[in-house]
Structure formats: C-alpha cells, structure tokens
Amino acid sequence: MQPPPADTASSASVAPGPVAVLEARGIVKRFGHVEALRGVDFEAHAGEVTALIGDNGAGKSTLVKILSGVYQATAGNILLDGCNVTFNSPSDAHALGIETVYQDLSVAPDLTPSANMFMGRELVLPGLLGKFGFLDNARMRRESAEAFQRLKVSLKDIDMPIASLSGGQRQSVAICRSIMWAKQVVFMDEPTAALGVVQTRRTLELVRRICDTGVAVVLISHNMRDVLEVADTIEVLRLGRRIARLRNNNISIQDLVGAMTGALDSTADEQVTA
Amino acid sequence: MSEISLKPAGTPTGKPAGDRPASHGIGFLTNNLRQYGMLLSLFVIMAFFQVVTDGTLLRPLNLTNLALQNSYIVIMALGMLMVIVSGHIDLSVGSVAGFIGALAAVLIVQYNIPFIPAAIICLVAGGLIGAAQGYWVAYFKVPSFIVTLAGMLVFKGAMLAILGGQSVGPFPVTFQRLSSGFIPELIGDGTGLRQTSVLIGVVVGLALVWLNMKARARQQSHGIETEPSGFFIAKNVIVFGVITWFSWLIASYRGLPNVLVIMLGLIGLYAFITNRTIIGRQIYAIGGNRNAAKLSGIRTERLTFFTFVNMGVLAALAGLVFAARLNTATPKAGLGFELDVIAACFIGGASAYGGVGQVTGAVIGAFIMGVMNNGMSIVGIGIDYQQVIKGLVLLGAVCIDVYNQKR
Numbered sequence: 001m002q003p004p005p006a007d008t009a010s011s012a013s014v015a016p017g018p019v020a021v022l023e024a025r026g027i028v029k030r031f032g033h034v035e036a037l038r039g040v041d042f043e044a045h046a047g048e049v050t051a052l053i054g055d056n057g058a059g060k061s062t063l064v065k066i067l068s069g070v071y072q073a074t075a076g077n078i079l080l081d082g083c084n085v086t087f088n089s090p091s092d093a094h095a096l097g098i099e100t101v102y103q104d105l106s107v108a109p110d111l112t113p114s115a116n117m118f119m120g121r122e123l124v125l126p127g128l129l130g131k132f133g134f135l136d137n138a139r140m141r142r143e144s145a146e147a148f149q150r151l152k153v154s155l156k157d158i159d160m161p162i163a164s165l166s167g168g169q170r171q172s173v174a175i176c177r178s179i180m181w182a183k184q185v186v187f188m189d190e191p192t193a194a195l196g197v198v199q200t201r202r203t204l205e206l207v208r209r210i211c212d213t214g215v216a217v218v219l220i221s222h223n224m225r226d227v228l229e230v231a232d233t234i235e236v237l238r239l240g241r242r243i244a245r246l247r248n249n250n251i252s253i254q255d256l257v258g259a260m261t262g263a264l265d266s267t268a269d270e271q272v273t274a
Numbered sequence: 275m276s277e278i279s280l281k282p283a284g285t286p287t288g289k290p291a292g293d294r295p296a297s298h299g300i301g302f303l304t305n306n307l308r309q310y311g312m313l314l315s316l317f318v319i320m321a322f323f324q325v326v327t328d329g330t331l332l333r334p335l336n337l338t339n340l341a342l343q344n345s346y347i348v349i350m351a352l353g354m355l356m357v358i359v360s361g362h363i364d365l366s367v368g369s370v371a372g373f374i375g376a377l378a379a380v381l382i383v384q385y386n387i388p389f390i391p392a393a394i395i396c397l398v399a400g401g402l403i404g405a406a407q408g409y410w411v412a413y414f415k416v417p418s419f420i421v422t423l424a425g426m427l428v429f430k431g432a433m434l435a436i437l438g439g440q441s442v443g444p445f446p447v448t449f450q451r452l453s454s455g456f457i458p459e460l461i462g463d464g465t466g467l468r469q470t471s472v473l474i475g476v477v478v479g480l481a482l483v484w485l486n487m488k489a490r491a492r493q494q495s496h497g498i499e500t501e502p503s504g505f506f507i508a509k510n511v512i513v514f515g516v517i518t519w520f521s522w523l524i525a526s527y528r529g530l531p532n533v534l535v536i537m538l539g540l541i542g543l544y545a546f547i548t549n550r551t552i553i554g555r556q557i558y559a560i561g562g563n564r565n566a567a568k569l570s571g572i573r574t575e576r577l578t579f580f581t582f583v584n585m586g587v588l589a590a591l592a593g594l595v596f597a598a599r600l601n602t603a604t605p606k607a608g609l610g611f612e613l614d615v616i617a618a619c620f621i622g623g624a625s626a627y628g629g630v631g632q633v634t635g636a637v638i639g640a641f642i643m644g645v646m647n648n649g650m651s652i653v654g655i656g657i658d659y660q661q662v663i664k665g666l667v668l669l670g671a672v673c674i675d676v677y678n679q680k681r
Contacts, residue, residue, distance in 0.1 A: 070569070091571040106569060108562030110629040111555075119559050120570035122552045133552040138496055159498050177570075 019082045021046045021216045022067065022098070022185045027076035029062055036062045038240040039076065044185055044216040049207060051227040051248075052220045054237035055260050060220050063237070064187045067218075068100040069093035080184065097183025101174050101191050109163035109170075113155055114144035116162055117177045147180045151209055168199025175206055185216045192226060204230050224253045236260055311674075312623060312638045319642060323649030330652050331645070334527035337520065342453065342599060344644035345533045346371065346592035348637055350611065351618040352544040353588035355636040356581045358619050359548075361561040361628030362411060362418035364582065365612050366403075366425030367589040372608025373429040374400050374593030379442035379603030382449055389448045397590050403429065404586020405579070412578035426612070434605055443602025453598035456529040467522075468529030475521020475530075478538070479514040486510055533595055540588075545633040557581060561628030617664070618643055621671040642667070 020043035029037040037059045044050045054060050065071040067078060069087030078085050080096055087093045090100075100106075107116045118140045124130035145158060153172045155165060162170050171191060178186045188207065192200040207230050211217045221227050227234060228248060236244040236259040244259045324331045331337075350367050357364045374396050381392040407425050410416045444450075461469040487510075493500050500506070524530060548554035559567040560574050568574045592611075597603050622639025624631030643664065650660045 089571075090569050094571055100569070102566075102569065106563070106566040108559045108566055108629060110562040110625075111558055115555060115559070119567065120556070120572040122555055124552065135550055135552060135555060137550075138492070141496060 020044055020079075021081060022218075023079040023082075024063070024067060025077045025079065027063065027066060027078075028074045029059075029066060029071060030074045036240055037066070037073075040237065040240065041242050042067070042235060043245075044218050045233070046184075046216050047211055047214050048232040049211050049217045049219055049230050051231035051234045052218055052237065053222075053224070053227055053234060053256060053260060057239075058237040058260070059240045060237055061189060064100065064189055064218070064220060067093075067185075068098055068187055070100075094181065097181070098185045098187070099178035099182035100187040100189065101171075101178050102189050107162050107170055107174050107177075110161050112141075112160065113148070113158055113162060113165075113173045114141040116173055117144040117147065117180060119177070121181070143180075144176075147176050151176055151179060151206060153206065166199065168195050168202055171195060171199070171203055172206060175203070175210070179210050179213070179215065182215050185218060186210060187218045187220070189220045190222065191219070192221070192223065200226070224256050227256070228253065238262055312621075312635055312642075315671075316638050316642050316645070319645050319649075323645060323652070327649060327652045331649055332523060334523045334525075336648070336652075337523050338527045338531060340641075340644060340648050341524070341534045341537075342531055343648065344640055345453075345531075345537045346595045346599075347611065347614050347618060347644065348537055348640045349540060349588055349592045349595065350585075350615040351622075351636040351640045352540055352633060353581075353585035354615045355619050355622075355624055355631050355633055356544075356548065356557055357418075357585050358616075358624045358626070359561045359628060359631045360557045360578055360581050361564065362578065362581070363616065364407070364418065364422045364425075364585050365616075366407060366422040366429060367585065367592075367615055368608040368611030368613075369426045369429035369433065370400060370403055370586060370589040370608070371593035371596060371611055372603075372606075373403075373433040373436075374590040375597030375607045376433045376437045376442065376603045376605075378449075378594055378597055379445070380436055382445060383442050389446065392449075393452075393594060396594055397587055400586040400588075400590020400593070401583050402586070404583040404589070407586070408579040408582025411582060412575040418582075430608075433607070437603060437605055439605055441602050441604045443600075445598060445601055450598050450601055451532060453531075453533050453595050454601075455532045457532060457535060459529060466526075468525040471525035471529040472518075472521055475518050475525070478521075479517035482517070483510045483514050486513075533599075536591075536595075541633065541637055548633050553577065553580070558629055561630070563629075614640075614643055617668045621668060623675060625675075626672075639671075 022042075022044045024040060024042040026039045026041065027037050028035070028039055040059065040063055042052070042063060052060050052063070062071065066073045067087075069090040069092050072086075072088065078087070080098075085096060087096075087098075093100075108119060111119070114137075123136045123140050123143075125134045125136045130136075141158070148155060148158070151172075153169075153176055155169055155173070157164070162173060165173070171194070175186075175188070175191065178188075191207070192203050195203060204226060207217055207219060219227065219231060228251065231248050234244075234246045234248055234251070234256065235242055236246070236256070238260060243262070246255075246259070320331065331340075350371065354364060354367065377399060378392055378396050381387045381395060382389065387395075403425070407418075407421050410421045411418045456468075457470065457474075459468055459470050461473070486506075490500055490506060501509070521530070524534075548557070556567065556572045556577055559570075559572060560577060564574060593608065596607055600607070618640035619631060619636045620626065620639070621642055622631070622635030622637070624636065646664060646667065647660065650663065655663070
C-alpha cells in the first residue's frame with residue numbers, strides 16, 4: 001500500500017535494461033469483424049518515456065486498454081519483467097503496478113484531491129474500526145500531500161473539491177495518483193489534449209520527473225512536438241501493427257509523420273519487421 | 275509532522291490557521307454560505323411562520339406533530355440522498371412505502387402475526403423490492419428513472435391488489451406505538467415536564483458540541499483551515515441552545531416520540547456512513563465520475579445495487595411508520611411521497627447530476643418542506659396554493675444552487 005519511494009537520485013541513473021518492463025508480443029484484438037490490432041509488438045523500459053504514436057484508427061488506445069486490463073486481447077502475449085501475465089480487469093493490472101491516466105480526466109470532480117488519489121483504494125483506520133470500513137482521512141491527506149510535494153505539484157487548496165482546480169491541476173492530480181500506485185508502468189492517453197500551453201508544459205515536465213523515479217512511462221499523443229520533446233523511444237503504429245521503433249535522436253516531425261502515414265518508411269533508424 | 279511541511283511547495287495555505295483572510299468573520303461566512311445557507315433558511319422560515327401563526331408553530335403539541343408528520347419523509351430522504359448522489363433517482367419510494375404499509379396491515383390485522391416478526395418480514399420485503407429494481411439499474415444499465423417509474427406503477431397496483439381496494443385496520447396498540455408512542459419516562463411521574471426527554475436533549479446537544487470540538491481540534495492539528503473561533507463558539511452555543519430548547523418544548527407535551535428517536539438515530543448513522551466510510555466515499559466517487567470510479571477498481575455495479583436495496587429498506591420502514599401513524603393501511607397511502615422526498619434532497623443541496631449532497635442537507639430540506647406545509651395549513655392557505663408555493667420554493671432553491679456553482 002506504500003507509494004513508491006522518493007528516492008529519485010539513485011533511480012535516475014537506471015539504464016534501460018535488456019529486458020523490457022512491459023512487453024507485448026503479437027497482440028491481436030477483434031471487435032466482431034473489425035480487426036483493430038493485427039499482431040502488435042510493443043515494449044516499454046524502466047526510466048524511459050516511450051511514446052506511442054499513430055494516425056487515428058492505428059490502434060493506440062486499443063493497445064493501451066489491453067495492456068492496462070480494460071480490454072482482453074484476442075491473441076498474443078503480455079510479458080511483465082519477462083513473465084507471461086494476463087489481465088482480466090483493470091484491478092489485475094493495478095495489482096501488478098500498472099496505472100493509466102485517461103484522456104478524459106479520470107478524477108471525480110466533487111471529491112478532494114486526497115480522496116481522488118485514493119479512489120478505489122481508500123485507507124481505513126487500524127483495528128476493528130477499519131474492518132467496518134472507517135476511513136483514515138488524515139493519513140490519506142498526509143500521504144497525498146507528500147506525493148504532491150515529491151512531484152512538485154502545487155495545488156491551490158488541498159481541501160477543496162477538485163472541481164475548483166484548473167484543468168491542468170486536475171490532470172496533475174490524476175497523474176500523481178497513477179504515480180503513487182504505479183510500481184512498473186504508467187500509461188498516459190493524451191494527457192495534454194484538454195490543456196492549454198502553460199499547463200501542457202507543466203504536465204510534460206511532470207512526465208519527465210516521473211520517469212526519473214524509475215517507472216516506465218508510455219505516452220500516447222497526437223502532438224509530435226510534445227513527443228519529440230519528452231520521449232526516449234518512439235513506437236509507431238499503423239493499421240493495427242507496429243511499423244517502427246525509433247530512438248529519439250535527430251528525428252524530425254516530418255520523419256514521424258512519414259512513418260505514421262507510411263510515406264517515408266526508410267527514415268527509421270531501426271526498423272522492426274511487422 | 276508539522277503542518278507546514280505537509281503543504282506542497284509554493285502554496286499560501288501552508289501558513290498556520292487563523293492567518294488567512296478567509297478565516298475572518300464575514301469572509302468566512304460568505305465562503306461557506308452554501309453550507310450554512312440552508313440551515314439559515316430553515317430558521318428564517320420557522321421564524322416567519324412562528325410570527326404569522328401567532329406562536330402556534332412552536333407550541334409543544336404542534337412541534338411534536340411536525341416531527342411525526344415529517345418522520346417518514348426524512349427516513350426516506352436518507353436513502354434517496356445516497357441514490358441521488360450515486361447519480362440515480364428512485365420514483366417508486368412512495369408506492370413501495372404504501373405497499374409495505376398494506377403488507378403490514380394484511381400480516382398483522384388479517385393473519386394476526388405479532389408486530390416484531392411482521393415488521394421484519396416487511397423490512398426484508400422492502401430490501402427485496404429495492405434489490406429487484408437495483409438489479410436492472412446496476413447490472414442491466416436500464417435508466418433508473420424508467421425502472422423506478424415502472425416500480426411505482428407495479429407497487430401501487432400491488433398495494434391495491436392486497437388491500438382489495440379497501441382500508442385495512444386498525445392496528446394493535448403495540449404497532450401504533452411505532453409512530454404515536456413516546457419514550458418511557460424513567461425519572462418523574464410521567465406527567466408535566468418529561469424530564470427524561472429534556473435530559474436526552476441536553477446529552478445529545480452536549481455530544482454534538484463535543485464532536486464539533488473534536489473535529490475542529492483534529493482539523494487544526496492537520497493544518498486544515500477552520501472557522502474563526504468566535505464563529506465556532508457562537509455556532510455551538512446556538513446548536514446546543516436550539517436542541518435544548520426544542521427538547522424542552524417537546525418534553526412539555528408528552529416527551530420524545532419513539533419515531534423521533536428512530537429518525538435521529540438513522541440520521542446520525544447515515545451522516546456517518548456517507549462521510550466517514552469507504553461505502554460513502556465510493557458512492558460520491560461513482561456519482562462524480564462513473565468511468566473513473568470503475569477504472570480505479572470501485573465495484574460500481576455492486577454499490578449502485580446496494581444503494582437501491584438500502585432505499586427499499588428505508589422506504590419499507592417509512593411505510594410502517596406511516597401506517598402506524600394513520601392506524602390503518604389505506605389505498606392512498608404513499609401517494610406523492612416520492613416527490614416530497616426528492617424535493618427534500620434537492621432543496622437540501624443535492625445535485626441532479628450526482629456526486630454532490632449531504633445527509634444533513636436532505637434532512638434540513640425535508641424540514642423546510644415540512645415547516646412550510648404545517649405553517650401554511652395553520653395560516654389557512656388552501657392546499658391549492660400550498661402546492662404552488664412549494665413548487666416555487668423547490669425551483670428557487672435549485673436555482674440558487676446552480677447560480678452558486680456557476681460563480
């Protein structure tokens with residue numbers, strides 16, 4: 001139940017190991033007759049930001065939903081630290097330290113930041129009272145405040161409902177929640193889509209800080225500039241397949257667009273056969 | 275750990291309590307107007323009718339009647355609040371209460387089943403009715419408006435069927451005591467001022483003040499902004515004074531009615547469940563953002579189901595109280611109750627979109643409606659204009675709420 005340690009100094013030096021934290025092999029997903037994913041491979045490494053890009057309908061969101069337990073794959077394997085795993089529900093993924101921040105602000109607006117941080121995982125008082133489900137509000141509040149401080153998120157008022165915060169701050173709370181619980185991987189599905197320029201900047205800085213804590217961050221975005229700014233590795237999906245895995249050095253937006261649309265297949269530094 | 279270090283860097287709220295501008299008198303009051311506004315309106319409405327009725331409103335007999343007349347609405351409002359907070363609505367509660375009252379009459383009067391087993395059967399039946407409706411809402415995702423509209427028709431019909439279209443009664447005295455009985459007098463001779471009732475009032479008043487002080491101390495120790503101390507003292511003196519005064523008034527008639535004790539117990543229980551337990555917290559989360567709640571592992575279906583079962587049991591209890599009060603089960607029992615109950619929740623600050631609302635607000639809302647009903651009847655306003663005025667008050671209360679949220 002403890003959030004990950006704030007030990008950023010030592011974990012910042014974690015080099016991407018040979019084995020990916022999370023790896024997907026040949027994931028197929030059919031919805032009736034529609035084949036959304038046709039054998040996708042994917043990998044995310046600890047302490048790295050992996051961007052997942054692709055045109056509309058490429059299968060990004062479907063893949064994320066499979067890797068976070070919302071959907072179940074029709075075929076294919078998911079490996080966590082090299083071991084096969086299956087997720088029947090988001091709770092299964094949560095239990096293994098995989099969290100997701102959804103595009104549509106996954107917070108309850110009428111609850112306080114700390115109530116949101118512990119949503120679905122509320123802490124109870126010790127002893128008999130806890131057995132009856134009595135909340136330990138003080139401890140939840142304290143641990144949330146510590147998490148906000150660790151990730152340098154400043155909130156106007158930690159005791160007001162989230163509805164009174166700005167969109168960026170709400171998104172920060174949603175992200176902090178994921179970080180608090182994620183031991184392994186955080187998926188972020190268009191975390192900046194609903195945000196303004198300044199808030200987007202803050203969120204991207206937050207993404208970098210998270211990844212410095214040694215967690216693997218997977219960023220799904222349509223914004224190529226954001227992707228080039230924060231990503232270490234970029235995975236490109238097209239029509240339900242991974243068509244490229246690129247290291248982020250000397251890549252231009254044109255290269256990415258080319259890879260996404262299939263116009264410039266040869267620019268990839270290292271190409272993966274689909 | 276000191277309170278300053280708990281605050282995220284760069285926020286001004288890290289300063290000790292009392293230094294902030296919002297903590298001072300007027301500023302605090304305007305910031306928390308929404309919270310105190312309802313209680314203030316109840317006081318204003320009571321004061322208004324106290325004057326207009328030449329003091330009849332707060333006569334011991336009338337005050338006792340006021341409590342009895344509204345008890346079943348308050349009891350159902352407790353369950354309805356949870357249903358509304360979870361983002362649903364239950365239109366069937368009036369019919370369910372009527373049906374359960376009829377069931378009790380048939381069991382007790384026609385089959386001579388003793389009070390206790392009959393009451394248990396009725397409460398279980400209420401729970402089953404809630405479960406039957408909650409199942410469709412929670413697991414089949416049928417809109418609650420439609421499921422409970424169907425339930426309203428079904429149980430209104432079922433009530434007519436088991437009563438055979440006639441009133442069934444009277445009930446034995448033991449059952450009547452549920453509504454028209456008063457707590458036994460432990461001190462004194464049971465005439466004049468009922469000292470036990472006064473004593474209970476004083477104890478409850480002191481307990482509330484003590485709980486408030488404990489909560490305040492806890493908040494201060496965590497560096498949470500609290501109300502200014504002058505305001506806090508004034509509030510507690512008023513709370514204690516009003517409770518003692520009301521218990522004195524009620525004691526000078528026949529003492530605390532049994533149903534008032536049941537009602538107060540339930541109010542305390544549900545205020546606690548909604549504010550301090552996992553179930554309560556998760557119901558607010560579901561109402562606020564259903565998808566987020568589901569994705570964070572909350573069992574939304576099960577909780578929604580539970581709120582309907584709970585509503586069914588409370589509607590059954592209200593049905594028993596109402597039948598005991600009339601001393602007969604009539605085919606018209608429960609007619610239109612759902613509207614009073616839902617209005618109480620909305621006047622009390624619950625949001626029609628879910629996620630917002632407090633038990634205390636719903637109770638105050640129920641009493642605002644109750645005092646208006648009672649006051650207007652004493653003044654002699656006809657039932658026609660009473661409805662018009664009540665409708666406008668409901669609209670006004672919700673408009674003020676929407677306006678406050680937009681600010």
